[in-house]
Amino acid sequence: MPVVEFTPSREQYVWTFGGAEPVMEVAPGTVLRLWTEDAFAGRVTSPDDKPSQVLNPKELNPQTGPFYVTGAEPGDTLALHVVSLTPARDWAASTTIPLFGALTGTDRTAGLQTPLKELTWIYAVDRAASTAVFTAHESDFELTFPLAPMLGTVGVAPALREVRTTLVPDYFGGNMDTPELRAGTTVYLGVNVEGALFSIGDGHYRQGEGETCGTALEGAMDVTLIVDLIKGHAPAWPRFEHDDALLTVGSARPLEDAWRCSQVEMVRWLVELYALGELDAYQLCSQLCLSPLANVVDVNYSAVTKIPKVLLPEASPFSGMHTSLRSQGAMLA
Amino acid sequence: MPVVEFTPSREQYVWTFGGAEPVMEVAPGTVLRLWTEDAFAGRVTSPDDKPSQVLNPKELNPQTGPFYVTGAEPGDTLALHVVSLTPARDWAASTTIPLFGALTGTDRTAGLQTPLKELTWIYAVDRAASTAVFTAHESDFELTFPLAPMLGTVGVAPALREVRTTLVPDYFGGNMDTPELRAGTTVYLGVNVEGALFSIGDGHYRQGEGETCGTALEGAMDVTLIVDLIKGHAPAWPRFEHDDALLTVGSARPLEDAWRCSQVEMVRWLVELYALGELDAYQLCSQLCLSPLANVVDVNYSAVTKIPKVLLPEASPFSGMHTSLRSQGAMLA
Amino acid sequence: MPVVEFTPSREQYVWTFGGAEPVMEVAPGTVLRLWTEDAFAGRVTSPDDKPSQVLNPKELNPQTGPFYVTGAEPGDTLALHVVSLTPARDWAASTTIPLFGALTGTDRTAGLQTPLKELTWIYAVDRAASTAVFTAHESDFELTFPLAPMLGTVGVAPALREVRTTLVPDYFGGNMDTPELRAGTTVYLGVNVEGALFSIGDGHYRQGEGETCGTALEGAMDVTLIVDLIKGHAPAWPRFEHDDALLTVGSARPLEDAWRCSQVEMVRWLVELYALGELDAYQLCSQLCLSPLANVVDVNYSAVTKIPKVLLPEASPFSGMHTSLRSQGAMLA
Amino acid sequence: MPVVEFTPSREQYVWTFGGAEPVMEVAPGTVLRLWTEDAFAGRVTSPDDKPSQVLNPKELNPQTGPFYVTGAEPGDTLALHVVSLTPARDWAASTTIPLFGALTGTDRTAGLQTPLKELTWIYAVDRAASTAVFTAHESDFELTFPLAPMLGTVGVAPALREVRTTLVPDYFGGNMDTPELRAGTTVYLGVNVEGALFSIGDGHYRQGEGETCGTALEGAMDVTLIVDLIKGHAPAWPRFEHDDALLTVGSARPLEDAWRCSQVEMVRWLVELYALGELDAYQLCSQLCLSPLANVVDVNYSAVTKIPKVLLPEASPFSGMHTSLRSQGAMLA
Structure with missing residues (x-):
């Protein structure tokens, strides 16, 4: 396997899906060892930082990439297998940003109330123990809990000549913000360009x-990926595969539509895998699926449909791509 | 512990929350051994049954009850601990009802498309093995998977003189349809009347x-409950407790509002349990919670917020009510 | 025409649709001269009144009624023609109620922001000139504008044994809060009980x-109605008729569903009136309709679809009921 | 006034907001005489045309432009006054596109029902009489009704480096699809680039x-505009001005959020025009506004808030820009 390492300089940060020149071309089968800055572009560092003062609204959610995949054409399926996600710092930051978040009015759920107070929490991270420490602002409460590293954002360039900010999740992936996108996950995305x-x-x-x-808990991350390509078979919405589950992700507003997209995508997948009638697949999904929410705060909300493999007959989604990448990934560890 | 058994006759089925005479008065501490008919009122029995022909729209989701709890007053908290849920039949039924369900237009998400085909799936149930067999309509696909018995509906009479059909989930509980309401769950509901x-x-x-x-997989159920009462402390939305998790349930449309209700209720609970500031609790919930959907099909949609206890400091919600009921329940088994 | 006058005493105020004993029986063709208290039950009277202090949440939106209409059976259509609406006071009140309204979080669009400040505006009303005076709180701005009297709430008892508070708009009418319900309007409601x-x-x-x-601008009102009954033909959602327009009202959340309900009802009405195919009616409605919102604040939101009669071929909805009631009403003036 | 005429060739059609080279630079004060192709890019011409066969999904809603306005900088306000809109053909086309529209499932309100039948209606247009003839598909019903020419789409390039298809309405204007955008309207848009x-x-x-x-009733249009520029004062959402009304347009999903955006924008405008307190403006808007929907079908839904000027004290929005452009426009007629 060819292995490529890439850490973007600050000038190489990318703020859109589509519209940016690729940083390099990679062949299917390539291993990428990447570093990616946190969603604040590294600007939130202290519990005294106020997002409205330190953040640049034009520079949020910097991407590492984009990568041009040799041979990928519209209608193909990009497979990205996350081999490992390793926190690259010994702290992480979280904040309340004015008029952003689920329990406040926003630019769209527009209102006249005073924004919530701006607070920043800096978590001390013990990478060896894989834990973080929460420290309350309004009392002396402290709590240590386990890390669960994940990537908020993985996406391809959109269709229809569009360029979207990296704050957006949609059919092209993007800012889905689901804990299901973790080490061990294979992400399948339809190729648009x-x-x-x-x-x-x-x-x-x-x-x-x-x-x-x-x-x-926003933080810079070391990421190891394997890139692969399936000719054709582009799913309408992102599909994920775990060792033990099939997952689909829908993104839309209102939230029920995000979930409906993920459900219809799962029905399609069951139809494909087991040659089921559509209503039989609908019935099966209704009884077997888990529905863990992803985000209810972004430009689109994202919802996941997930079926444990143990409940289903054996199958080889995308001709066994996940199994193959998983074993390649194991060799890298 | 006093133990009361009750199996309603067909004439005793109840179709509303509020508006019905209690079948009996029970003192806090009572064990109830109940039987409840399925949501179809037992009318769907064969794969050839068409819901539009066999169902009576005025007789859906029959309730066993209501029970008058001695001493319960508005503002109190009813605690219902589910000791066991045992399928009472060796089959279960599921159907597509015209213009009902999440992947079709409905009476509210109104449209002009032809309804989905009416199909009924009858599952063979092996109670000893705790499994069910799915049999496809459009192919010879069969699949056996485990049962996971739960109650779709647990509720109290609403406030403001209202009477609601048993198809509705809301702040008073009702038709929440969440798999989290299973044996071992303690349900806390605010008392309105x-x-x-x-x-x-x-x-x-x-x-x-x-x-x-x-x-x-709709089916008649044998239910063992312990009823208890906490003076005051009524939560705004239903709270559940498992041995290993705290849960809150919100019900509303659109789906994000159902989830927001559950989230704000969880924030309140964390504030109470740990004397946290509200924004500290908001931050903590943001990083620790699971958000498994309940239903996206009923009059209101229902969403769950769930935090594993292992992530939180020890606490005794409602003065240890769950722990106490759990040990009482264990003695019954 | 028999004429009945009725002004409820305070003890006769009714707070629900369904669940209340009728105050009297009226035959189709009866003229009712009624008085109705304002939505605050008369409790907001001064710009210093804070809703959270003076209002009783169990006593909002008092109804005059209910009236039992001789011969009305489920499936029939109640026709209520509003002959006149006359303000019964020389002032009106409006307020911001905490966590109620469209530009604030609410009990369902739940959040953590501080509620908006509670303010009460008392409007001086000149009944002869039919004007009201707005007086600002935070500056010396004053503005006089015309009255446009309307009824927020007209409804029948719901189906399925339900009892709903008078704060709810739904298929049974109720708290629709549309300015289209004014003198000259005929309201058609399906009968459920x-x-x-x-x-x-x-x-x-x-x-x-x-x-x-x-x-x-909430205020007590003198109301003159004519009650009539059409056997059968119950519409699924409220229909209104003006001299110059056909209207339908849908109520649901999210708002698009309220509007969809009103649109599908209008499509049905066009199909009935002109023997159109459903898709032809869909096309026609798409090009001809007005869509003035009603309320975006109540338990359900309400939206109106309205087609000016001048755009349509002549027709006699409900066998000319509106025309007939209109001329009867004219004789009363 | 400089007058510029421009009719794009087919190769000059533009499919995005942002991302396209300007066709020309125009100075504030310029009169533009433009022609624009219909939203189908002229591909639907016969009642036998099926959209799924004749349309190119990558070539919908062609724009005439973009125009680079001399001196326009981010934070400025572009004023576009529509002097006249003249149908450029003697027919217009409308269709049902599979899984697009308000009374059907869509790509986002995803479901499993069969799409509605694809039908195309070709309207005969009498430009002298300013009428169109509807011809039913499923009966011999015909109806002649007046034209009311409008532009579905007027927009500027978005912020944050984004490029959006011309199917999208948002804060930058775009595909708002409101009948309020007609001859006589001045559109105010915030400049982003x-x-x-x-x-x-x-x-x-x-x-x-x-x-x-x-x-x-989609059709090619001859459009006369006057372009002007206000330094600074960019509104957050599009504002329109008529001779007799102030209007704001919000675009989002769900529909209540679109409307909330338009309402908050109107509250801001009232605060600016009359130096009102925000809650006083909220109250005033609550009693005076009209809320005609725009579209409930596009990528975002659009809703309008409108206040008749006759209800408000005199004011000169944007220093009398509309009045000035109106009189310039009158001289062109």
Whole structure:
């Protein structure tokens, strides 16, 4: 396996899906060892930082990439296998950003109330123990809990000539913000433009489902990926595969539509895998699926449909791509 | 512990929360051994049954109850501990009901498309093995998977003189349709009227999160509950407690509002349990919570916020009510 | 025409649709001269009144009624023609109620922000000139504008044994809060229970479309109605008729579903009136309709679809009921 | 006044807001005489045309433009006054596009029902009489009704480096699809990039509020505009001015959020015009506004808040820009 390392300089940070020149071309089968800055572009560093003062609204969620994948054409399926996610710092930051988050009015759920107070929590991270320490602002409460590293953002360039900010999750992946995107996950994304032009970013050392306050334990991340390509078979919405589960991710507003997208995608997948009738697949999904929310704060909300493999007959999604990448990844560890 | 057994006759089925005479008065501390008919009122029995022909729209989701709890007053908290849920039949039924379900237009998400085909799936249930067999309509696919018995519906009489059908989930509990309401769960509900007037029903032998097609593996259920009462402390939204988790349930439309209700309720609970500032609790919930959907098909949608106890400092919610009921329940088994 | 006058005493105020004993039986063809208290039950009277202090949450939106209509059976259509609406006071009140209204978080769009400040505006009303005077709180701005009297609430008892508070708009009418319900309007409501059990209330001397802050120029109202009955033909959602327009009202959340309900009802009405194919009616409605919002603050939101009669071929909806009632009403003036 | 005429060749059609080279630079004060192709890019011409066969999904809603406005900088306000809209053909087309429209499942409100039948209606247009003839598919019903020409789409390049398809309405204007954008309207849009880069398109000879089926009486249009520029004062959402009304347009999902955006923008405008306190403006807007829907079918839904000037004290929004442009426009007629 060819192995490529890449750490972007500050000038190489990318703020959009589509619209940016690729940093390099990679062949299917390539291993990428990447570093990615946190979603604040590294600007939140102290519990005294106020997001409205230190953040640059034009420079949020910097991406590492985009990468041009040799041979990728519209209609193909990009497979990205996350081999490992390793926190690159011994601290992480989370904040309340004015008029952003799920339990406040926003630019769209517009209102007249005073924004919530701006607070920043800096978590001390013990990478060896894989834990973080929460320190309360309004009392002397402290709590240590385990890390659960994940990537908030993995996406390809959109279709229809669009360029979207990296704050957006949609059919092209993007800022899905789901804890299900972790080491061991294979992400399948439909290719919309020549070369796919994928990028990654938004490392979370841990995040609850829904990302309620709008930010996770944001931190720079070391990421090892294997890139692969399946000709054709582009799914309409992102599909993920774990060793023990099949997952689909929908992104839309209102939240029920995000979930509906993920459900219809799962029904399609079951139809494909087991040659089921559509209503039989609908019935099966209704009884077997888990539905863990991803984010309820971004430009689109994201919802996941997940079926444990143990409940289903054996199958080889995308001709066994996940199994193959998983064993390649194991050799790298 | 006093033990009361009750199996309603067909004439005793109840179709509303509020508005029905109690079947009996029970003192806090009482064990109830109940039987409840399935949500179809037992009318769907064969794969050839068409819901539009066999169902009576005025007789759906029959409840066992309501029970008048001695001493319960508005503002109190009813605690219901589910000791056991045992399928009472060796089959279960699920269907597509015209213009009901998540992947179709409905009476509210109104449209002009032709309804989905009406199909009924009858699952063979092996109670000893605790499994069910799915049999496809459009192919010869069969699949056996485990049961996961739960109650779709547990509720008290609403406030403001209202009477609601048992199809509705809301702040008073009701048709929440979450797999989290299973044996071992303690449900805390705010009391709105003298005696609380709670009832239960809608046994599901298994259900996916979201209940996509609108119906689960519907089946009659033997239910053992312990009833208890906490003076005051009524939560705004239903709270659940498991041995290993705290949970809150919100019900509303659109789905994000259901989830927001559950999140704000969890924030309140964390504030109470740990004397946290509200924004500190918001931050903590944002990083620790799970958000498994309940239903996206009922009159209101329902969403769950869940925090594993292992992530939190020790606490005794409602003065240790769950622990106490759990040990009482263990003695019954 | 028999004429009945009725002014409820305070003890006769009714707080629900369904669940209340009728105050009297009226035969189709009866003229009712009614008085109805304002939505605050008369408790907001001064600019210094804070809703959270003076209002009783169990006593909002008092109804005058319910009236049992002789011969009305489920499936029939109640026709209520509003002959006149006359403000019964020379002042009106409007307020910001904490966590109620469209530009604030609410009990369902739940959040953690501080509620908006509670303010009460008392409007001086000149009944002869039919104007009201707005007086600002935070500056010396004053503005006089015309009254446009309307009823926020007209409804019948719901189906399925339900009892709903008078704060709810739904298929049974209720708290629709649309300025389209004014003198000259005929309201058609499907009958759900014997006698229909309709009531009216919530006089608004004027209201914007959407009722943004949650309250209009609330004031007691003298109401003259003619009651009539059409056997069968119950519409699924309320229909209104003006001299110059056909209207339908849908109520649901999110707002698009409220509007969809009103649109599908209008499509049905066009199909009935002109024997159109459903897709032809869909096309016609798409090009001809107006869509003025009603409320975006109540338990359900309400949206109106309206087609000017001048755009349509002549027709006699409900066999000319509106025309007939209109001329009867003219004789009363 | 400099007058510039421009009719794009087919190769000059533009499919995005942002991302396209300007066709020319125009100075503030310029009169533009433009032609714009219909939203189908002219591909639907016969009642036998099926959209899924004749349309190119990558070539919908062609724009005329973009125009680089001399001196326009981020934070400025572009003023576009529509002097006249003249149908450029004697027919117009409307269709049902599979899984697009308000009364059907869509790509986001995803489901499993069969799409609605694809039908195309070709309207005969009498430009002298300013009428169109509807011809039913499923009966011999015909109906002649007046034209009401409008532009579905007027927008500038977005912020944050984004490029959006011309199917999207948002804070930058775009595909708002409101009948309020007609001859006599001045549109105020915040400038996001140097030169503003505005374009126009999507002529509708008539459209109902909501654009229910997803398409209006689509037709090529001759458009006369005057372009002007206000330094600073960029509104957050599009503002319109008529001779007799102030209007704001919000675009989002769900529909209540679109409306909330328009309402908050109107509250801000009232605060600016009359030096009102924010809650006083909220109250005033609540009682005076009209809320005609725009579209409930596009990528975002759009809603309008509108206040008749006759209800408000005299004011000179944007220093009398509309009045000035109106009189310039009158001289052109």
